[in-house]
Amino acid sequence: MLPTPNFDLSPFNTLGLTAQARYGAQITFPDQVAELSAFAASVGLPLHIIGGGSNVVLHDMVEAVVGIMASKGRFAEQRDDGTTLVTAQAGEDWSEFVAWTIEQGHWGLENLAGIPGTVGAAPIQNIGAYGVELADRLDSLVVWDTVDKRERRFDRAECHFSYRQSAFKRAAGRFIVLNVTLALPSPWVPVLSYAGLDSLPPDVEAPAIMERVLSVRGSKLPNWRELGNVGSFFHNPIVHPALAEAIAGVPRYPQPDGSVKLSAAWLIDACGLKGHQEGGAGVYPNHALILVNNDGATYRDIQQLAATVRRSVKERFGVDLIQEPIEL
Ligand SMILES: Cc1cc2nc3c(=O)[nH]c(=O)nc-3n(C[C@H](O)[C@H](O)[C@H](O)COP(=O)(O)OP(=O)(O)OC[C@H]3O[C@@H](n4cnc5c(N)ncnc54)[C@H](O)[C@@H]3O)c2cc1C
Structure with a gap:
């Protein structure tokens, strides 16, 4: 993988700022992260990752090597206790991933429907909406540690999540999320405490909650x-x-x-x-x-x-x- 100099970041930020990176490249396979990290070290620049670019403000020239996370893949597996584990690569679109889990009958992420961006960025600020945070559903994740130069697995406790915070955000770029595994509990219990969902009937099912969340979000944002x-x-x-x-x-x-x-x-x-x-x-x-x-x-x-x-x-x-x- 050879990163492109003066890489155009304008299509990769939802604020619509015109911006370039000193170097940039798309990451389609997880092992390209290590390559890109080595390239950044060789040119003396930091490595930054952009997913959907929906939570960044870009300088006109980003003095870094920027990797656009575009790795794809997702699967579900059932545990003996009835919990479903769903895993997705970091470059999967978060909203599409949530919709897919609901379609497959794996409920629990419906309140987080419609949040822009990628799966890999979701743990960075512990995304949250309508009474649910990622921390409530996260099982574990795998990162590339740019300091120790190895893959590491973090379970939920090790992520040190709080309101819009995580160990990854505090470490400012050290850890690059490669994939995320969520644990969807059984029995499923709807979370309807939040304004906009509190008028739904108590026996409502996850697809209807997702629809309501998407409709309220669409009317406000x-x-x-x-x-x-x-x-x-x-x-x-x-x-x-x-x-x-x-x-x-x-x-x-x-x-x-x-x-x-x-x-x-x-x-x-x-x-x-x-x-x-x-x-x-x-x-x-x-x-x-x-x-x-x-x-x-x-x-x-x-x-x-x-x-x-x-x-x-x-x-x-x-x-x-x-x-x-x-x-x-
Ligand atoms: C209309 C709108 C509504 C939104 N609503 C919500 C909401 O309800 N709740 C909420 O919590 N957020 C919300 N957000 C913010 C945003 O969608 C989330 O923070 C989302 O998780 C960002 O994902 P992204 O892929 O776009 O991240 P980016 O903007 O690309 O990156 C954000 C940060 O994460 C880092 N990062 C990205 N991917 C990785 C990775 N794989 N490994 C390590 N670091 C990485 C980046 O370097 C950067 O520091 C909203 C944004 C918009 C535009």
Whole structure:
């Protein structure tokens, strides 16, 4: 595999930024990861992986060797205790993979339907939606360790998952996910606690939950193929209860450790920023947590807009917003 110099990354990010990598290549087989990692070391650049590019903000020139993860393959096996293990290669499309599991009668991922991106990226920020996180279903995964130069298997406990966090995100690029195995429990129990699903009947089945999730997502989120975006641009902040109490009207979600999670969208909206535009970038008028590429936005436009949002929320409420997508 010989990586291409000045590789065009524009088709590989859902924000629709125009960007290049110093070198880039598609990864279709897992063993190409080791090759690409060795190439990066030989040219003195870091190796970065992009899956669907739905959670990255790209510099105009990414000073790295970038591997586009496109390895395919998936299978299911039944354990003696009735649990189904489903395994997929890192380059599989997450949404298609979820739909496939449901079609095969393996239920448990329906609440996570419709999240853009690849299977390999799902553990990086412990994707979550509608009351379920990847951590609730993960059995194990296999990575290429770019430091020890070997494959390693992580079970769920070793992934150290928390809200939009994992051991892999904390290690910032050291581990490249090659495949992921999920454990779908038996008996299956629907998760209907989240707004939008709570009106479904208690005997509802997984395909109907998936349909509802897709329909609610479609009504709330802009389609990135039409309006570039990376979904939520900021984490919901987790703050001291006293700070939460001081902000009248903000939706509050108490956490097991006594802290309180706040709605970042509410805070941004309360600053009057819905629809606010800087350069080609804007705050989506229907959902304040989403920054969109309205018209040829650049990395700089997105960053200036994000800085305005962070500053406004800090000045008005004393809350620090943390950016969700990763800068490459
Ligand atoms: C419209 C929209 C809605 C969204 N909704 C949600 C949601 O409901 N919940 C949620 O959690 N997220 C959501 N997201 C964010 C995003 O879809 C997820 O974070 C997704 O897992 C990113 O996958 P990706 O393949 O596009 O990752 P990329 O954007 O390509 O990469 C993200 C990060 O993971 C790293 N990475 C990618 N693949 C690998 C790999 N194989 N090994 C190691 N590192 C890797 C990259 O280097 C980068 O640091 C949404 C995004 C959009 C655009």
